[in-house]
Amino acid sequence: MLQDKNKILIESIKRLLRRNAIPHLRKIVNKTHAADLSDVFPYLTVRQQHKLFELIDDVEKKGILFSELDEATFLAFVEQMNVDDIVPVFEAMPSDDVADLLGQLRDEKSDAILKKMKREGQEEVENLLKYGDDTAGGIMVPDFIALREDATAGEAIKMFQKDYKDVEMPFYLYVVDEYGKLVGVSSLRQLVVVSPDTPLKAFMSTDVFSVRTDTDQEEVAKLVARYDILAVPVVDDTNTLMGIITVDDVIDIIKEEATEDILKMAGVGTEFIESKSILKNTRIRMPWLLASCFGGLAATFIIGEFEESLKQVSALAAFIPVIMGMGGNIGTQSSTIVVRGISTGFLDVREIWSVVFKELSIGLLLGLVYGTLIGVVAQFRFSGPKLALAVGSAVICSMSVAALVGSLVPMVFARMNVDPAVATGPFVTTSIDIIAVFFYFRIASILLGL
Amino acid sequence: MLQDKNKILIESIKRLLRRNAIPHLRKIVNKTHAADLSDVFPYLTVRQQHKLFELIDDVEKKGILFSELDEATFLAFVEQMNVDDIVPVFEAMPSDDVADLLGQLRDEKSDAILKKMKREGQEEVENLLKYGDDTAGGIMVPDFIALREDATAGEAIKMFQKDYKDVEMPFYLYVVDEYGKLVGVSSLRQLVVVSPDTPLKAFMSTDVFSVRTDTDQEEVAKLVARYDILAVPVVDDTNTLMGIITVDDVIDIIKEEATEDILKMAGVGTEFIESKSILKNTRIRMPWLLASCFGGLAATFIIGEFEESLKQVSALAAFIPVIMGMGGNIGTQSSTIVVRGISTGFLDVREIWSVVFKELSIGLLLGLVYGTLIGVVAQFRFSGPKLALAVGSAVICSMSVAALVGSLVPMVFARMNVDPAVATGPFVTTSIDIIAVFFYFRIASILLGL
CATH class of the missing domain: 1.10.357.20 (SLC41 divalent cation transporters, integral membrane domain)
Incomplete structure (x- = not known):
């Protein structure tokens, strides 16, 4: 089903590129999900890819496209791009994805990009690069919602409207003490249900699952699958909240680990190699x-x-x-x-x-x-x-x-x-x-x- | 890690059962996640299981425990239970899980239970039983949040506080037209961010993924994994919203399908059989x-x-x-x-x-x-x-x-x-x-x- 849909998409985009039908292309590109565009890219020349890419209006969408491309396509594409054009896209991406992509680039290029990124994003990414690829630290995002326990539900909702518009998936609201240590969890839904002047500590749950930055990603996936939670907080060895891992990343881990197991048992390495030469x-x-x-x-x-x-x-x-x-x-x-x-x-x-x-x-x-x-x-x-x-x-x-x-x-x-x-x-x-x-x-x- | 934790839990519960330390047991049972309790059950006699079960205060937790038990343990446990005691637990469960469990019971027992359930739950479950096990219809839950497009954000939030307290995972708010047909989607978060008198149609997204009741569950899982969404709406062939499938069920599908693939390739059937005789x-x-x-x-x-x-x-x-x-x-x-x-x-x-x-x-x-x-x-x-x-x-x-x-x-x-x-x-x-x-x-x- 998915495949048939994308075959049609590939054909239409190729045809429109041949005719150079820019307004038409712009419409298609902006209406199509980045995950689907990523399927089209390998069928185009790098020049055609750049033409399409420039037609994407939303810089966040460009970022999603980056992370959805397979490694070879991404490298060939980015090779032809200036560092100055790459930086704004990376800045619009979750820092865990940026860290992944930087790992694929040559060291000089990734250093150059990192240097030009805004201080905040740069620090986030550098922090992630410290952790092992397959650990909770390596896959967490530092964009979580954390409030102190004496804040009220009403204040929390205000924070949402102002400060947390960019948070990837805001289901849980973590509660920390004065030292930033994780003490409880609540949900956006609970905020809406209680009266606005209730303090968080009155309704937060203190029974909160968390993992350590060095926990293996497979262990994290098991936890999320087992307890049907949407995100798990990651803490360091002093229980300070460092980031969260969301369920969409967990799905990727589960698929990746299953593929790895299958390939290893058949003796064909640990990665899917069919796209290689x-x-x-x-x-x-x-x-x-x-x-x-x-x-x-x-x-x-x-x-x-x-x-x-x-x-x-x-x-x-x-x-x-x-x-x-x-x-x-x-x-x-x-x-x-x-x-x-x-x-x-x-x-x-x-x-x-x-x-x-x-x-x-x-x-x-x-x-x-x-x-x-x-x-x-x-x-x-x-x-x-x-x-x-x-x-x-x-x-x-x-x-x-x-x-x-x-x-x-x-x-x-x-x-x-x-x-x-x-x-x-x-x-x-x-x-x-x-x-x-x-x-x-x-x-x-x-x-x-x- | 998980396994070690549960080994300790099993030992403590067994010891407390031997000593008949009821207050202590009550505390442990109510503090422990149902998924962990489900690991303890196979190590106990059916009598001990019932003793523990009765100590659980929250009927919803009893329901989660039911769905987490492996088939053999569940059947042995429920065999010793009166229909009248089973019904309230089933009524507190999402109807997709009820349909699954009923499928495991003998026909007379499942009919007797279904007959005693409240009309609403009964209809929901019967509707689900109509669809194939591996289709979107068979795994969807009918508890979704749907509002008409001219409702305002403020009205929507009020609805949340009153009517939708029981909805399993309220991330998305679906928007339907006067015939119940799916026309858009919004999120709880957007409701909080816009001004309360904005009508849904002003900010809802009309670009909404949906699947049909007869879509294969594997296809559903691919869609959710691909587009990083938390729930996908299920519609019938007239585009009327029938239910939603949430990401936690998708995780189970992905794991199940990977296991199936692995077992089939090795020629050991399609189900994990190690627990059988x-x-x-x-x-x-x-x-x-x-x-x-x-x-x-x-x-x-x-x-x-x-x-x-x-x-x-x-x-x-x-x-x-x-x-x-x-x-x-x-x-x-x-x-x-x-x-x-x-x-x-x-x-x-x-x-x-x-x-x-x-x-x-x-x-x-x-x-x-x-x-x-x-x-x-x-x-x-x-x-x-x-x-x-x-x-x-x-x-x-x-x-x-x-x-x-x-x-x-x-x-x-x-x-x-x-x-x-x-x-x-x-x-x-x-x-x-x-x-x-x-x-x-x-x-x-x-x-x-x-």
Whole structure:
């Protein structure tokens, strides 16, 4: 739906640019949401982009467009812009977004921009740049509404009308003591409902969630999702209010973290790389295949050890794929359940043994089912009861071990505070491959007396 | 962090329950957020749960607790409750949550509850039950704030103080015409900022996003995430305002959809099943392994065809794992990138050929790198240049084909409006296994003249 709409938009804008229909373009550009314009930009030349950009009347909209562009498009666009033209746009943006974009620019350029920004904005951005990218400090905005506890509801509403017109999302009104320390929270709605001379401390809630500047962004997202709040205040280690994180940023974090988990499990890095070039893509993906390559080569050596058995019963080779495949698949099931369970909070890292025991039991049961099935096929195909027994037992064995390894490895990694998603994918599949092949040939050579 | 906090909470509540320290328990229960209480419940007996529940003073909090409990705990708890005790709790809940919970209960029980609810709540819930679970209609709440366009800001504020105290999240004020059709939107904040006698139509925004009752929830989530809005109005096909969807529900959708994608790709159903019993778990996971079983058996028959070649060069068998493993891993990379790219909107389903071509090129490049490496190892291990050449070429071949299949299949499924995540996992890995094995033996038998 969204995509179709934007396809039409792209076509119309391109056509109007060709005809140089400025008044028409101006109308479209100012009526279209910046998020949609950001989809059009990658389809235009940098010159065309600048033509469009200059037609945007609202400088805040220019700012939103900046933060919505993908990194490559933004860099190419801004490269052709004077620092003096960039500064007013940055000054109209929330400082957390400015800090993000400055991080993408070359150091000289970002320093030059920062230097020309108004003192206030400059300080805000510099403060944010101090914190780690993935911490609450790095994503908070310093534009919050904070009042002292003896202010009245009426005074608070007046402040709104005067001083706080620029605050990004004014749902909560934070209450601080004389040292700026967070003591309570109220909402714009409560202000409207109580009588104007009621002091804040009479109706504020003192039970206020907050996070520290160094709290991990994933932790912040969990808190906001869990308690259905719209913004969470960020305090330093003396409980002084430093900024807030709003729910729209939390949504971005949740999407980003889910994508990261998915990509890591598949062994394709931690960022979405499809927009990068073929060569860059290849370079990023190459190391993730190394584990699988070494694992496969290890299996080669293991099988090499059983060359004599293979010479006698060449049918043994035919079952390598199914034994590896069944182990690999159930291992992926187990590790996916555990990795996602940990990251959504469904699974408790401390219950390691109950989780692993459960997965092992499931692996054993599924192994019995599929081991029997595959053993029966082996009997029909090669009519060797011993071979069939060896293949069936190897399937049971590889599936149970795979479920064990697939659940144990991410649990252990998580307990050691290593991201289970990164560690799991290639590591688990590769070790399962090796173990499965080894057990298969060991079992077969014993049962077949080779 | 969250988990540690709740571990302490669980321990304290259990201890206090053993000591029957009612006043202490009452204090804790009323101070603790319902989301945290919901974590304690599964660790208690149903009797203990009821004891705690009765100590909760605020009926709204009881409602939040209901919706936060996991399905099994909720059902066991509510089973022991009279309909007359359930009704007041449901009446204090947003109707979308009531509809969700009623869907979990046995029909007789949910009918009995619905019948005893006040007319208004009953109608709201029945209206919601009409819509599909995953549509905007199924997740909207009918408690929105709507005023006519000639009402003034002052009148609107008065309405807030009187009529709209129960509205879940009052950020937006929707403006409707005389037929109830949506014509504009304003915010509580704007009401406070303009002079009280200004009519809504003078300052409302007419550029209002809305979705239809039958819009898919994933589409709604994309819209909210994209435009950073806090709530989206839901209209029927005559543009009459029916309800709103708030950002807290959108967060749940985003998390749910990401989990679904991850589980589907790993072939473990569409729901998080770790809380279910071992047997149920086994039953759900069994069919997802079927594809891999049949694929593996197909590979058995293919290899069986080359039994003669294997008898002559038994070393051939040793390279089956590495060729399958490399193909499988790069195939997972490609399909993961494509599936996640489609669901986050990074990839456009219509650009099927450019995406597939890119993946194929990457597969070829990575195939050249790893094919050479593995070929060299084969030469050292078995010192047969022809075998080394066959193994190397098979790796190149299987990796390119895997990247092709891994990107093409999800793109094609998405274009046919079949969920690419479901279709991709087992289907892609299995077909890659078969293709890789086939090419390997074909190439080897040609090169080695078998």
